[in-house]
Amino acid sequence: MPVPEAYAVQVARDVNTLLAKVSGYLKPEDLPLLVSAFMFSAACHKDQARKSGEPYITHPLAVADILADHHLDAQAIAAAFLHDTMEDTGVSKLELIDKFGKPIAELVDGLSKLEKLEFQSKEQAQAENFRKMLMAMARDVRVILVKLADRLHNMRTLDAMREDKQKRIAAETLEIYAPIANRIGLHAIYQELEDWSFRYLHPMRYEVLHKALKAARGNRREVVGKILESIRHKLVDARIEATVYGREKHLASIYRKMQEKHLSFSEVLDIYGFRVIVQDVPTCYLVLGHLHALYKPRPGMFKDYIAIPKPNGYQSLHTALSGPYGTPIEVQIRTQDMHKVAQSGVASHWMYKSGDDGVSDVQQKTHQWLQSLLEIQSMSGDSVEFLEHIKVDLFPGEVYVFTPKGKILTLPQGSTAVDFAYAVHSDIGNRCIAARINYDLMPLRSVLKTGDQVEIVTAAHAKPNPNWLNFVVTGKARSHIRHFIKTMRYEEAVQLGERMLSQAVRALMNHAVEIPPEAWERYLRENAPSRRDEILADTGLGKRLGVVVAQRLLTLAGLLAEGEARPGPILIRGTEGVAVQFSRCCNPIPGDPIIGLIKQGQGLVIHTHDCPQVVGRHGRIDPDKLLEVEWDVPPGKLFDVQIKVLAIHERGVLAQIAAAISEAGANIENVRMDNDAEGDRYTEISFTVQVENRQHLARVMQTLRSLETVVRIHRLKTGH
Template identity: 60%
Template structure:
């Protein structure tokens, strides 16, 4: 499948019909066809014949279409199918790969495919087909929507992502013919999305391939320089590598351990990343080579580890046991770093043959879809759980871009492994917090969490977790997500659930406030009116192009629409004669601050103050003291002002600013704070500032929590009689 175009006019790798093919194209294509069918020896003869028919169908469908390289277009689906054949995938996947562009780029329909090749193949091809050529607002929006469609299709059938990754791998291998700016765009998308997905489902070799190819097109000069340096080092270090290989093999032979030992060169991008992260020159990167030991069974892995540690000393803190605790993508190996000859660090991976297959080809190495007893293997179970999480996130994300933002977090490979109180292991992204852990255990636990015990100590929810931590979440049924959590959570699941809850709460609170404001406006304009019939609302909604009454009320509650304007329009449609402007009845404050009702930070209104509401766009109703400059200045629209009054005392606390000028002496702050505390007020924040002109005095700015204006005035009276206090005033801008 070629790169999605934002606009129909933007050409991809396909040339129009009739474009001339390169001279040697036919011979080259014949070689590729022969190579593909030579790989199919693992399939029955009947399946191979069916694949021959699928190839012929694809060839006819794409007849006259050429890639920008001059090759017949059919060479692309053939190459994708060939990559999948290397992974020994089932005939339906290979057939879908051969046909994956026929619905999109030719006149063939999904129904035709279903009739000729079966429902399974047709569904796979449909899942891979791009969106219709919609005029998106931006390429980013198009990319996000295409990616969301792909992931949701993938959740229905995991084989879709295997075809998609093979498709992207071939496109990256043939990207040279594209314009430089398009090369960079496709390479960036591959590095950000497709390489991490390949890693997430365990396709390690493909993951490294996609990284190196992306690196080559994103930073061509750096790629060339580093590539030459690695080739030069290959010759210079060959003798050392051979010496280490021979020593390892000899030591294992002496211990009578059957093993295959191989040296491996790290991929260019991982070397480049290490140079960047540790600020090293290439000559300072000593471990560009690693060693892999493949043995027969799991116990032999640990025996081999002991033998190697007796050959070369291990570097402390550089051992990881991914056999006991596998990575989320199913990867298993023992990793150790040793002091080699001349102090050279040696990275060694020890694994079984089965682990090696999984490490290289991930879930593809375990095909078919289910084992003979009908159960999913471990790697497939992990991938299935990941896909279920994607569906959960998708259901709560507002749009494609938000969905993409959420799941990008879960695609990156660094992980921490933590324990539940019952000993279950959870894998979370690097930087995950106690809140991420709570949501990973269960959505309800995340929603109601208030604290966490990490290694039996009570810790804040923002605490970042480390591998090996034992985490227990403390919950409270009355607790709910806080907007500040979004500043430190790491997982897409936690972020999407928090946002969903906050949006839902904002919606319900805004509807309630909008309803109160609209009722107030209607009472002013038509005090004797009857209830507005639904037919009037329906007509009004149709006139303004809005789907629901709740949407209008939300906009009023958030200050996006004026209640008076909406009230006049509704009354006009109903034919009610509007009265002369009368005294506006005050709305009773329910007291609790919410996403649609805020207390002004400029004047800190308290029960007992005369107050007024200012409808502010995007914030809803902001409560101010009546003489606050924010509501008395001349440019304030009178229709945005709302008469409000306090509810009877409810025991709620409100913030209040208090400024004190006191003698600059030892213990003064403690004396002032003690008086405040004696009056049952809480100090939220305190700041001290010195007077340059009056060095004997200090300026103390308090932010308090009190229940009323009367309580604050009582505090001020008691502070005012203190000898150390010179002046005191309530803070208002």
């Protein structure tokens, strides 16, 4: 498609403007690279147009211009010109390496989608593309800087897209790209991405709020002016040099506050904030004192992000004051260097080469986060799971907690002691058994608050508990626990499969027989590509029946005796782990007659012999899916069982029943009460108690029946 003359003139003007902009901070020898990258991109995209009708080259040019505003280096700006060439024009990575060098080609490759691979769903394709981009970002942070500039320009020009695409792209931006911009400290880009997303996801609400904000500017101009003047006079009187200005909060932020606090727009009074920029850190605290003398501070609203910076390196003092007419005022106080980092985050590394501690600190924090991405990636089973872990860590809201040595760790809101343990080190997380929070022994699921001091107690032979997944919130903790469970499940499945295979062989041959290596080799060739451990794991997880595997191995070894015997029972000890599960539909305990049901992907599931889950329509058990099992439980092993007690509704009845259960030597794991059962005279209490076996349960129930307050008691089986 030939480029219209008007567009060609505009593009030429924009290129010259961009080159003039970068000349202010790049070396003269860098400019030919940018001209070459632009010319190559223009040639590649010459027959392409955007949805708006503009020549496609206007998009790479706009992305490069956004990066130039952040003083990105020549390689990043060249990559911005070229970022769509691999994906949209068929240019190969080798061709880019040949023309522009490996670093630029790697940046462009990190930004290109995996179009040629086949995925099972759009979600999987999206997740795999994010994983590729984030892994490239972990190697070179400029990948995400180019991507954010690309997304920002796309959001600015989203009007040309269909409404359904607008909403899909806006939702993706709000869910992934805006939080990433916030996480690496690109505050201005974060706010603009949020506002554009809000505009396209909720167009009516955006329009109403936009008009209301416009009207409020005039109404509140006098109040804002008065506050600004008061602050400036106060600081001049105190002989403090400072720049003071008001800033209007962005629409998405105002809308979020209205939602969270259930307010109307007229009730959101603090749509204006104020910022004070000073020369050094001591002056920040001096200004804070003078502002608190000028206007009353609002209790509990002060935050010191200078002493404890945010994870993205952001530093400021935040305080909230009651201004004239009770108007709430939010003020940020920071140094000039802090302001640079607050505006540009990790990009300040390129913008301000001053070598100050603030910039090096934000680089270090970003590097630590990028390394955590690599660690989570190595633990995640697939791209969808990886993206799920990453999303958790992207959303704002932090708590600041202390190690026993006084080191500060930043964790997401809602983090628990287990999240803290994994944040310290993955080995600490894997081996933690308890936590001391502010010197008190507390459960591992305890939610941490800012200021808590946390000490983790570990044990050499401890291992992660699958139940931790119900309460941990950080991506690192979730990925490590899931990885351990998968590994543990595999190892235990191998061990169970070996036992099941040995018992099947013994039953078929009437004595123990060792399968010769040659038989195993032939069997593995028949089931290629497989390893011995995989066959055993499949047997333990129910993907293969032990008796079938045993028969084939014995046949290949020439050892199968005439006639066929059923395998003997598998002994259930209650210590097998996740490869053997006790069904919740009937809650079997030692002493109950049991049967083993092979379930694909779950291993061996133990049921009571009369459980409806294993009994067919005509009362017969399907023999092909069942294995004979018997209890062989060591002393001291406890099993959960549910009982329901109907008791007279009177004061202290729960304490009386709980004491009786304890006297009978059982632990109470959970309790639930219903005071309205059978009228007001009775209360129904459901207990989950831990007992050794059926006889132990009988003693507990007998003890409870002897209580005068107990009317009725029975064991609860969910399936019945």
